[in-house]
Amino acid sequence: MRTDDLIQTLAADATPVRAVTIAPRLAGVTLIVAAFWAAMLASWLGLGPATAAANGWFWMKVGYSFALALAGLVATAQLARPGGRLGAAGWIALAAIAVIAMMAMRETMSAGPRQMASLWLGQTWSICPVRIVVTAAPIFVAGLWLLRRAAPTRLALAGAGAGLFAGAAGATIYAFYCQESTAAFVLAWYTLGIAICAAIGALVGSRLLRW
Amino acid sequence: VTNTETVLKELMLQGLAGDASAHARLLGSLSGFLRAYFGRRLGSDAADAEDLVQETLLAIHLKRDTYDQRQPFSPWAYAIARYKLLDHFRRRGVRRTVPLEDAGVLLAAENAEEGAVRRDLAKLLAELPERHSALVRDVKLTGYSIDEAAQRQGVTPGAAKVSIHRSLQRLARKARQ
DSSP states (O other): OOOHHHHHHHHHHHHOOOOOOHHHHHHHHHHHHHHHHHHEEEEHHOOOOHHHSSSSSHHHHHHHHHHHHHHHHHHHHHHTTTOOTTTHHHHHHHHHHHHHHHHHHHHHHSSSSGHHHHHTTTTTTTTTHHHHHHHHHHHHHHHHHHHHOOOOOSSSHHHHHHHHHHHHHHHHHHHHHHOOOOOOHIIIIIIHHHHHHHHHHHHHHHHOOOO | HHHHHHHHHHHHHHTTOOOOHHHHHHHHHHHHHHHHHHHHHHHHHHHHHHHHHHHEEEEEEEHHGGGGGOOOOHHHHHHHHHHHHHHHHHHHOOOOOOOOOOOHHHHTTHHHHHHEEEEOOOHHTTTSHHHHHHHIIIIIOOOOOHHHHHHHHHOOHHHHHHHHHHHHHHHHHHOOO
Protein backbone atom coordinates (compact mmCIF):
# COMPACT_ATOMS: atom_id res chain seq x y z
CA MET A 1 0.00 0.00 0.00
CA ARG A 2 1.29 3.41 -0.85
CA THR A 3 1.80 5.74 2.07
CA ASP A 4 -0.52 8.37 0.59
CA ASP A 5 -3.30 5.80 0.26
CA LEU A 6 -2.72 4.68 3.83
CA ILE A 7 -3.06 8.27 5.00
CA GLN A 8 -6.33 8.69 3.13
CA THR A 9 -7.66 5.44 4.61
CA LEU A 10 -6.68 6.49 8.12
CA ALA A 11 -8.11 9.97 7.68
CA ALA A 12 -11.43 8.46 6.61
CA ASP A 13 -11.42 6.67 9.95
CA ALA A 14 -10.85 9.87 11.97
CA THR A 15 -13.79 9.67 14.32
CA PRO A 16 -13.73 11.90 17.40
CA VAL A 17 -11.62 10.33 20.12
CA ARG A 18 -11.56 10.77 23.88
CA ALA A 19 -8.27 10.56 25.73
CA VAL A 20 -7.62 7.32 27.60
CA THR A 21 -7.81 7.43 31.36
CA ILE A 22 -5.64 4.86 33.06
CA ALA A 23 -5.56 5.86 36.71
CA PRO A 24 -9.34 6.12 37.39
CA ARG A 25 -10.03 2.80 35.70
CA LEU A 26 -7.24 1.03 37.51
CA ALA A 27 -8.42 2.46 40.82
CA GLY A 28 -11.96 1.33 40.02
CA VAL A 29 -10.85 -2.22 39.25
CA THR A 30 -8.89 -2.23 42.51
CA LEU A 31 -11.97 -1.35 44.54
CA ILE A 32 -13.85 -4.26 42.95
CA VAL A 33 -10.95 -6.61 43.69
CA ALA A 34 -10.83 -5.29 47.26
CA ALA A 35 -14.51 -6.09 47.72
CA PHE A 36 -13.92 -9.55 46.31
CA TRP A 37 -11.03 -10.22 48.69
CA ALA A 38 -13.01 -8.80 51.59
CA ALA A 39 -15.45 -11.64 51.08
CA MET A 40 -12.74 -14.26 50.41
CA LEU A 41 -10.10 -13.31 52.97
CA ALA A 42 -12.55 -13.10 55.84
CA SER A 43 -13.33 -16.76 55.44
CA TRP A 44 -9.74 -17.67 54.57
CA LEU A 45 -7.85 -15.81 57.29
CA GLY A 46 -10.57 -15.07 59.78
CA LEU A 47 -9.58 -11.53 60.70
CA GLY A 48 -11.45 -8.54 59.39
CA PRO A 49 -11.27 -4.76 59.10
CA ALA A 50 -13.11 -4.15 62.36
CA THR A 51 -10.52 -5.96 64.50
CA ALA A 52 -7.55 -4.67 62.59
CA ALA A 53 -8.41 -0.97 62.39
CA ALA A 54 -8.53 -0.67 66.17
CA ASN A 55 -4.74 -0.85 66.34
CA GLY A 56 -2.24 1.94 65.71
CA TRP A 57 0.15 -0.35 63.87
CA PHE A 58 -2.60 -1.17 61.40
CA TRP A 59 -2.41 2.38 60.08
CA MET A 60 1.36 2.11 59.79
CA LYS A 61 0.97 -0.90 57.47
CA VAL A 62 -1.84 0.62 55.46
CA GLY A 63 -0.06 3.97 55.17
CA TYR A 64 3.10 2.34 53.84
CA SER A 65 1.43 0.12 51.27
CA PHE A 66 -1.02 2.84 50.28
CA ALA A 67 1.83 5.27 49.56
CA LEU A 68 3.55 2.65 47.41
CA ALA A 69 0.27 1.95 45.62
CA LEU A 70 -0.07 5.64 44.88
CA ALA A 71 3.46 5.64 43.43
CA GLY A 72 2.57 2.62 41.32
CA LEU A 73 -0.62 4.22 40.07
CA VAL A 74 1.16 7.43 39.05
CA ALA A 75 3.92 5.42 37.38
CA THR A 76 1.51 3.21 35.46
CA ALA A 77 -0.59 6.13 34.23
CA GLN A 78 2.53 8.04 33.16
CA LEU A 79 4.28 5.15 31.46
CA ALA A 80 1.14 4.10 29.60
CA ARG A 81 1.67 7.02 27.23
CA PRO A 82 4.38 7.28 24.57
CA GLY A 83 7.36 9.08 26.03
CA GLY A 84 6.01 8.75 29.57
CA ARG A 85 8.48 8.98 32.42
CA LEU A 86 8.58 7.70 35.97
CA GLY A 87 8.34 11.27 37.27
CA ALA A 88 7.23 11.79 40.85
CA ALA A 89 6.36 8.12 41.34
CA GLY A 90 9.95 7.15 42.11
CA TRP A 91 10.24 9.82 44.79
CA ILE A 92 6.95 8.86 46.45
CA ALA A 93 8.09 5.23 46.65
CA LEU A 94 11.54 6.17 47.99
CA ALA A 95 10.01 8.46 50.63
CA ALA A 96 7.64 5.72 51.81
CA ILE A 97 10.48 3.20 52.08
CA ALA A 98 12.69 5.74 53.91
CA VAL A 99 9.99 6.45 56.50
CA ILE A 100 9.25 2.78 57.23
CA ALA A 101 12.99 2.01 57.34
CA MET A 102 13.47 4.73 59.96
CA MET A 103 10.63 3.31 62.04
CA ALA A 104 12.11 -0.18 61.73
CA MET A 105 15.50 1.11 62.83
CA ARG A 106 14.01 2.73 65.93
CA GLU A 107 12.26 -0.53 66.83
CA THR A 108 15.48 -2.49 66.36
CA MET A 109 17.52 -0.11 68.52
CA SER A 110 15.11 -0.22 71.42
CA ALA A 111 14.55 -3.97 71.30
CA GLY A 112 16.58 -6.53 73.25
CA PRO A 113 18.51 -9.23 71.40
CA ARG A 114 15.87 -11.84 72.28
CA GLN A 115 13.12 -9.84 70.65
CA MET A 116 14.92 -9.56 67.32
CA ALA A 117 13.35 -12.65 65.81
CA SER A 118 9.77 -11.69 66.67
CA LEU A 119 10.43 -8.11 65.57
CA TRP A 120 11.64 -9.01 62.10
CA LEU A 121 9.98 -12.36 61.50
CA GLY A 122 6.71 -12.08 63.44
CA GLN A 123 4.52 -15.13 63.14
CA THR A 124 3.86 -15.07 59.43
CA TRP A 125 7.06 -14.01 57.61
CA SER A 126 7.08 -17.07 55.41
CA ILE A 127 3.53 -16.68 54.12
CA CYS A 128 3.09 -12.90 54.08
CA PRO A 129 4.88 -12.21 50.75
CA VAL A 130 3.04 -15.11 49.10
CA ARG A 131 -0.32 -13.85 50.29
CA ILE A 132 0.48 -10.35 49.02
CA VAL A 133 1.36 -11.73 45.58
CA VAL A 134 -1.84 -13.79 45.47
CA THR A 135 -3.99 -10.84 46.56
CA ALA A 136 -2.29 -8.66 43.94
CA ALA A 137 -2.72 -11.07 41.03
CA PRO A 138 -6.13 -9.94 39.73
CA ILE A 139 -5.12 -6.27 40.03
CA PHE A 140 -1.94 -7.00 38.10
CA VAL A 141 -3.89 -8.64 35.28
CA ALA A 142 -6.17 -5.61 35.07
CA GLY A 143 -3.18 -3.26 35.01
CA LEU A 144 -1.50 -5.17 32.19
CA TRP A 145 -4.72 -5.22 30.23
CA LEU A 146 -5.11 -1.45 30.54
CA LEU A 147 -1.47 -0.95 29.54
CA ARG A 148 -1.89 -3.15 26.48
CA ARG A 149 -4.72 -0.96 25.30
CA ALA A 150 -2.56 2.14 25.80
CA ALA A 151 0.86 2.72 24.24
CA PRO A 152 3.80 2.32 26.63
CA THR A 153 7.19 2.88 25.05
CA ARG A 154 9.32 1.67 27.99
CA LEU A 155 7.83 -1.77 28.39
CA ALA A 156 9.77 -3.22 31.31
CA LEU A 157 9.41 -0.04 33.34
CA ALA A 158 5.69 0.21 32.58
CA GLY A 159 5.24 -3.45 33.56
CA ALA A 160 7.15 -2.82 36.78
CA GLY A 161 4.88 0.16 37.50
CA ALA A 162 1.79 -2.00 37.06
CA GLY A 163 3.41 -4.66 39.26
CA LEU A 164 4.29 -2.10 41.93
CA PHE A 165 0.73 -0.82 41.95
CA ALA A 166 -0.79 -4.31 42.06
CA GLY A 167 1.59 -5.49 44.78
CA ALA A 168 1.12 -2.41 46.95
CA ALA A 169 -2.66 -2.36 46.46
CA GLY A 170 -2.70 -6.08 47.28
CA ALA A 171 -0.64 -5.37 50.40
CA THR A 172 -3.05 -2.61 51.41
CA ILE A 173 -5.93 -5.07 51.17
CA TYR A 174 -3.96 -7.79 52.93
CA ALA A 175 -3.07 -5.41 55.76
CA PHE A 176 -6.67 -5.69 56.94
CA TYR A 177 -6.17 -9.39 57.59
CA CYS A 178 -2.57 -9.40 58.78
CA GLN A 179 -1.84 -9.52 62.50
CA GLU A 180 1.78 -8.42 62.44
CA SER A 181 2.47 -5.21 64.28
CA THR A 182 6.08 -4.09 63.67
CA ALA A 183 7.54 -1.73 61.09
CA ALA A 184 10.53 -4.09 60.79
CA PHE A 185 8.23 -6.85 59.62
CA VAL A 186 6.53 -4.55 57.13
CA LEU A 187 9.85 -3.26 55.83
CA ALA A 188 11.12 -6.77 55.22
CA TRP A 189 8.15 -8.82 54.10
CA TYR A 190 5.62 -6.38 52.70
CA THR A 191 8.39 -4.82 50.66
CA LEU A 192 9.52 -8.26 49.50
CA GLY A 193 6.01 -9.23 48.37
CA ILE A 194 5.56 -5.93 46.55
CA ALA A 195 9.03 -6.14 44.99
CA ILE A 196 8.26 -9.64 43.67
CA CYS A 197 5.17 -8.22 41.97
CA ALA A 198 7.18 -5.35 40.44
CA ALA A 199 9.86 -7.76 39.23
CA ILE A 200 7.27 -10.05 37.64
CA GLY A 201 5.76 -6.95 36.05
CA ALA A 202 9.09 -5.93 34.53
CA LEU A 203 9.72 -9.45 33.16
CA VAL A 204 6.24 -9.98 31.79
CA GLY A 205 5.87 -6.41 30.61
CA SER A 206 8.84 -6.41 28.26
CA ARG A 207 7.14 -9.25 26.32
CA LEU A 208 3.39 -8.86 26.77
CA LEU A 209 3.22 -5.12 26.31
CA ARG A 210 4.63 -5.00 22.78
CA TRP A 211 2.50 -3.26 20.20
CA VAL B 1 10.75 23.67 15.02
CA THR B 2 8.59 25.53 17.50
CA ASN B 3 6.39 26.75 14.72
CA THR B 4 6.03 23.24 13.29
CA GLU B 5 5.09 22.02 16.76
CA THR B 6 2.31 24.60 16.97
CA VAL B 7 0.95 23.68 13.56
CA LEU B 8 1.11 19.93 14.14
CA LYS B 9 -0.48 20.18 17.56
CA GLU B 10 -3.31 22.24 16.16
CA LEU B 11 -3.89 19.64 13.42
CA MET B 12 -3.75 16.86 16.00
CA LEU B 13 -6.36 18.53 18.18
CA GLN B 14 -8.65 19.06 15.19
CA GLY B 15 -8.13 15.45 14.15
CA LEU B 16 -8.99 14.24 17.64
CA ALA B 17 -12.19 16.23 17.42
CA GLY B 18 -13.08 14.31 14.25
CA ASP B 19 -11.75 16.60 11.50
CA ALA B 20 -10.68 14.13 8.80
CA SER B 21 -8.95 16.67 6.58
CA ALA B 22 -6.84 18.02 9.46
CA HIS B 23 -5.98 14.45 10.38
CA ALA B 24 -4.90 13.70 6.80
CA ARG B 25 -2.74 16.82 6.77
CA LEU B 26 -1.16 15.87 10.08
CA LEU B 27 -0.30 12.38 8.86
CA GLY B 28 0.91 13.83 5.56
CA SER B 29 3.36 16.22 7.22
CA LEU B 30 4.45 13.58 9.71
CA SER B 31 5.18 11.10 6.94
CA GLY B 32 7.81 13.50 5.59
CA PHE B 33 9.47 13.94 8.97
CA LEU B 34 9.31 10.23 9.68
CA ARG B 35 10.79 9.31 6.30
CA ALA B 36 13.78 11.54 7.00
CA TYR B 37 14.14 10.30 10.58
CA PHE B 38 14.04 6.59 9.69
CA GLY B 39 16.04 7.11 6.51
CA ARG B 40 18.95 8.53 8.44
CA ARG B 41 18.90 5.74 11.00
CA LEU B 42 18.45 2.79 8.66
CA GLY B 43 21.00 3.86 6.11
CA SER B 44 20.46 2.20 2.78
CA ASP B 45 17.33 0.21 3.61
CA ALA B 46 14.85 2.50 1.90
CA ALA B 47 12.10 -0.12 1.68
CA ASP B 48 12.32 -0.76 5.42
CA ALA B 49 12.17 2.95 6.08
CA GLU B 50 8.92 3.27 4.14
CA ASP B 51 7.45 0.25 5.99
CA LEU B 52 8.39 1.91 9.26
CA VAL B 53 6.83 5.19 8.16
CA GLN B 54 3.55 3.39 7.48
CA GLU B 55 3.70 1.40 10.68
CA THR B 56 4.32 4.54 12.69
CA LEU B 57 1.52 6.45 10.98
CA LEU B 58 -0.81 3.57 11.73
CA ALA B 59 0.31 3.52 15.37
CA ILE B 60 -0.11 7.28 15.67
CA HIS B 61 -3.61 6.89 14.29
CA LEU B 62 -4.65 3.90 16.41
CA LYS B 63 -3.08 5.17 19.63
CA ARG B 64 -4.09 8.79 19.27
CA ASP B 65 -6.25 8.47 22.38
CA THR B 66 -3.03 8.22 24.42
CA TYR B 67 -2.03 11.76 23.52
CA ASP B 68 -2.42 14.08 26.49
CA GLN B 69 -3.68 17.37 25.09
CA ARG B 70 -1.99 19.40 27.81
CA GLN B 71 1.40 18.17 26.61
CA PRO B 72 3.34 19.23 23.50
CA PHE B 73 2.73 17.04 20.48
CA SER B 74 6.18 16.32 19.08
CA PRO B 75 7.60 14.40 22.09
CA TRP B 76 4.60 12.09 21.88
CA ALA B 77 5.04 11.47 18.15
CA TYR B 78 8.80 11.14 18.56
CA ALA B 79 8.38 8.52 21.31
CA ILE B 80 6.20 6.43 18.99
CA ALA B 81 8.66 6.74 16.11
CA ARG B 82 11.58 5.78 18.32
CA TYR B 83 9.62 2.86 19.76
CA LYS B 84 8.82 1.57 16.27
CA LEU B 85 12.47 1.89 15.28
CA LEU B 86 13.61 -0.07 18.35
CA ASP B 87 10.89 -2.64 17.66
CA HIS B 88 12.16 -2.97 14.10
CA PHE B 89 15.71 -3.63 15.28
CA ARG B 90 14.50 -6.15 17.83
CA ARG B 91 12.49 -8.11 15.29
CA ARG B 92 15.51 -8.18 13.04
CA GLY B 93 17.54 -9.55 15.92
CA VAL B 94 19.87 -6.60 15.68
CA ARG B 95 21.19 -5.38 18.98
CA ARG B 96 21.26 -1.68 18.41
CA THR B 97 20.67 1.14 20.77
CA VAL B 98 18.75 4.16 19.63
CA PRO B 99 19.83 7.26 21.48
CA LEU B 100 17.06 9.01 23.36
CA GLU B 101 17.23 12.40 21.75
CA ASP B 102 15.33 15.57 22.19
CA ALA B 103 11.98 15.21 20.44
CA GLY B 104 12.99 18.13 18.22
CA VAL B 105 15.12 15.79 16.09
CA LEU B 106 11.93 14.43 14.57
CA LEU B 107 10.81 17.83 13.33
CA ALA B 108 14.30 18.99 12.48
CA ALA B 109 14.58 15.75 10.53
CA GLU B 110 16.75 17.12 7.85
CA ASN B 111 20.34 16.19 7.28
CA ALA B 112 22.74 18.24 5.23
CA GLU B 113 21.79 16.44 2.03
CA GLU B 114 18.07 16.88 2.58
CA GLY B 115 18.65 20.52 3.41
CA ALA B 116 20.40 20.95 0.06
CA VAL B 117 17.55 19.16 -1.73
CA ARG B 118 15.05 21.43 -0.05
CA ARG B 119 16.97 24.52 -1.05
CA ASP B 120 17.22 23.32 -4.65
CA LEU B 121 13.54 22.56 -4.65
CA ALA B 122 12.71 26.02 -3.37
CA LYS B 123 14.88 27.53 -6.11
CA LEU B 124 13.13 25.45 -8.78
CA LEU B 125 9.68 26.22 -7.43
CA ALA B 126 10.46 29.93 -7.48
CA GLU B 127 10.81 29.74 -11.26
CA LEU B 128 7.23 28.55 -11.65
CA PRO B 129 4.37 31.03 -11.78
CA GLU B 130 3.11 31.71 -8.26
CA ARG B 131 -0.21 29.88 -8.55
CA HIS B 132 1.39 26.71 -9.94
CA SER B 133 4.15 26.60 -7.37
CA ALA B 134 1.60 27.15 -4.60
CA LEU B 135 -0.35 24.11 -5.79
CA VAL B 136 2.74 21.93 -5.94
CA ARG B 137 3.82 23.08 -2.50
CA ASP B 138 0.39 22.50 -0.95
CA VAL B 139 -0.09 19.03 -2.38
CA LYS B 140 3.39 17.56 -2.57
CA LEU B 141 5.06 19.18 0.44
CA THR B 142 2.40 20.29 2.91
CA GLY B 143 0.09 17.32 2.37
CA TYR B 144 -3.19 18.92 1.35
CA SER B 145 -5.47 16.85 -0.86
CA ILE B 146 -5.87 18.02 -4.46
CA ASP B 147 -9.42 19.17 -3.74
CA GLU B 148 -8.34 21.26 -0.77
CA ALA B 149 -5.40 22.77 -2.58
CA ALA B 150 -7.62 23.63 -5.54
CA GLN B 151 -10.04 25.35 -3.20
CA ARG B 152 -7.22 27.30 -1.55
CA GLN B 153 -6.01 28.57 -4.91
CA GLY B 154 -9.49 29.14 -6.26
CA VAL B 155 -9.33 26.72 -9.21
CA THR B 156 -11.23 23.55 -10.04
CA PRO B 157 -9.78 20.22 -8.90
CA GLY B 158 -9.35 19.15 -12.52
CA ALA B 159 -7.36 22.26 -13.37
CA ALA B 160 -5.27 21.82 -10.23
CA LYS B 161 -4.43 18.24 -11.21
CA VAL B 162 -3.34 19.29 -14.68
CA SER B 163 -1.35 22.21 -13.32
CA ILE B 164 0.51 20.06 -10.82
CA HIS B 165 1.25 17.44 -13.45
CA ARG B 166 2.66 20.02 -15.86
CA SER B 167 4.61 21.78 -13.13
CA LEU B 168 6.26 18.54 -12.08
CA GLN B 169 7.23 17.78 -15.67
CA ARG B 170 8.68 21.23 -15.97
CA LEU B 171 10.58 20.90 -12.70
CA ALA B 172 11.95 17.54 -13.82
CA ARG B 173 13.17 19.06 -17.09
CA LYS B 174 14.79 21.96 -15.27
CA ALA B 175 16.39 19.71 -12.70
CA ARG B 176 18.04 17.66 -15.43
CA GLN B 177 19.64 20.74 -16.97
